[in-house]
Amino acid sequence: MLRKILIYLLFTTAVFAQQKVVTSIDTTKNKIGAEFKLTLKTSVDTLSKVVFPKLRTIGALEVIQSYPVDTVKKDDRYELIKKYGLTQFDSGRYTIPSIKILINNKEFLSDSIKVEVANIQVDTLKQKMFDIKDIVKVQESSDWWKYLLAILLILGIGAFIYWYTKIRQKKKIEEEVYKTPIEKATSLLNTLEKKELWQHGEVKAYYSELTDITRNYIEEAIEIPAMESTTSELIEGLKAASQKKKMKLSQETIDNLFTVLKQADLVKFAKSKPLEFEITEDRNKIQKAILTLDEAIPVEVPIEEDSILNEAQRQKQIQIMLKKKRNQRIAIAVGSVVFLLFATTFFFVVTKGFNYVKDNILGHPTKELVEGEWVKSEYGNPGVVIEAPKVLKRIDLTKTLPKDGMALIKEMQSFGYGSLLDNFYIMVSTMKFKQETTLDLSKGIESSLKILETQGAQNMIVKEEDFQTNSGITGKKGYGTFTRIDGNSQSSTKMYYEILLFGQAGGLQQIMILHEEGDRYATELTDRVMNSVELKLAGN
Structure with missing residues (x-):
């Protein structure tokens, strides 16, 4: 009996050994975006059924290529070889986890493998740096033709009314001036x-x-x-x-x-x-x-002063009446067009609301930003990754900072879209300090607001709370309102602001957004930008 058990154990061990999945990879260290080629091999008999999984990702790595299975026959067995092309666009150390392979409906696991993705080194001394290029606009579908068609239709109705009244009036004039x-x-x-x-x-x-x-x-x-x-x-x-x-x-x-x-x-x-x-x-x-x-x-003989108009007088009378009727036709046609425009606008106001008419017919600058093509880019060092409606342009803010503050800064980069006088303004700024500094983010927000005050902000209301990115990095958020004064017209506008500050041992990252208070499209813009914030660590 013991002998039979030992034989059975040896037999099953041999079978499992024959069905083991061999795992290998062409390299364990690669550059960002380069391909790791993962290979899985198994040897089975001719009657076995093997299923390799269809995967889009394997752990933190993306599958960029799933190669066809190669089959090699050896005596009465088949060797099946499956390869996956993997990549990663962020540097770091990763583990390729085990993969489940089905052999005759039984699960077998491949070995896990550790790999490393390294940054591509860029020599900034030899390679000149350029700002991010703006998005190249492509022809996109729009509803502008519908508004044009409606306007042409209304003008056509006005022209028809003018023509119709002209024919009617001409006939009437001819009837009126018969002798x-x-x-x-x-x-x-x-x-x-x-x-x-x-x-x-x-x-x-x-x-x-x-x-x-x-x-x-x-x-x-x-x-x-x-x-x-x-x-x-x-x-x-x-x-x-x-x-x-x-x-x-x-x-x-x-x-x-x-x-x-x-x-x-x-x-x-x-x-x-x-x-x-x-x-x-x-x-x-x-x-x-x-x-x-x-x-x-x-026949009655008329008195001289009551005699019938001669032909010249008749023609003159016709011209006077034609001119008068022409002015009436123009007034009727223009009045009809104005009425139709008013009726159309009133219809949209009643059915869609005044804001719909104002935003879609008259136009709204921040609405166009919301509906435009957005771009996700990284700015500054330590990097700030955000999604924005426009590519931010490099700006120089060094002149706005006090000299004693600039003495602590090793490197400062700022990028922005719009200005403080526009409907929507966004600015991203990063700093690297000459030495590690303990940062008080609340004071950092206070300093940013003082800069706004020097540029005309008044009656500022300040609120502050903790902020956390989607990846779990914490910082400070300052938000509230202030009154913007136009120096030329002396008119005032109520503005809303949000400021995010993140401190690191070697740097500071800041995102600031300003827009008119009550602008719902600008509020949507702000929420989308702030929710997209990703941060890079100093030194990476």
């Missing part, structure tokens, strides 16, 4: 024929205009209410007026006029469809009736 009713009626009949309404199937519209011209002439020339009268009332009124004015009208003229007006009533109200020759005859009857009526009206 006599018969001249007006004759001209309108000729214009009606040019429209070719009945030829295009618009018989009802044709008869409607034809009778309107006739009734207008009778009302203006004979002075009876022809437009409001029925056909029968019109004929009776015409007979009475002819007797009163001693007009000589034949029964044929009365009958022809009655016949055409009755035909028009049937077309308009009974949907009658006269033939083409009937339409032509009706038109001729109307024209003949109008001419006969005009000839029958007694």
Whole structure:
């Protein structure tokens, strides 16, 4: 029995030994961003199933390449080789942890390996340093075309209103300056024929205009209410007026006029469809009736001062009226555009709110910063890594510091965007001291605020609390408000500020942000920048 157990143990040990995972790496020390090539090997029989994991990271290292599995046959076994390309972009010592490999659904672990990632040494004496370049703007989608389309649409409506009123007014002016009713009626009949309404199937519209011209002439020339009268009332009124004015009208003229007006009533109200020759005859009857009526009206000799305007006076009157009507058209068109703009703005104010209209139509500088392309960069030494809407430019603040303070500083670098007079200002400053110094961060915040006071800040409210970055580094945060005075206009603006200070044995790191109080986009900017703060240790 003991012999069987020993044989079994030896057998299982041999099997596990055959399935052991061999771990190796091409190098244990590399530069930042360089590739470590991790190799896993296992030997199995031809019936075994081996699964290597698909990984994006292995510990603190990033998998930049997962190589295909190589298979090498040795006698009745297979040697499987799997390689992973790893890298790390921060210096330090790291451990590549064990990796689980499944062989016939059983877990086997690779060996852990320690590696080191070293900084790339840069000779700053030979290599000239440059500021970080700003982001190259690419063409991006925007909603500007929607606003342009809306403006063009409103202007188009204004132009249509101008054109429409011009046509209407021109027609009206021509009607107003006809010398006599018969001249007006004759001209309108000729214009009606040019429209070719009945030829295009618009018989009802044709008869409607034809009778309107006739009734207008009778009302203006004979002075009876022809437009409001029925056909029968019109004929009776015409007979009475002819007797009163001693007009000589034949029964044929009365009958022809009655016949055409009755035909028009049937077309308009009974949907009658006269033939083409009937339409032509009706038109001729109307024209003949109008001419006969005009000839029958007694001629009165006008007094000299009341005589009809001569042609020159008539043309002058037309020009005066055209100019007056043109000004009216412009006023109507401009008024329509203004009304549409006001109505559109009012609609957005009601549905979206005033701030939406102000920020999206009129524009808002800090909103554009929030929605722009942000960049994450490292500034100064010891380095401060932040995400900001713009790349910060190097600035010189040495002149603003007292001389006794500058005597303690070995190196100082400052970077900023905007100015104290802008809607949004951000500044990052780092210092390295000549010797290790115990720092009082609260006094450091106080000193920064005194510098602001020398530049015009008044009525300053100061609050202070501890601050901790996402990686756990602690510092001090000063925040509050002050009044900014414009030296030129003497106007005042309420400003909000935040200052972060971090002290190290050999250096100091500071982030300052200023913006107008109540600017919600600037508040969003500040929160995003402050939440992105990462710090480098002095000497690294």
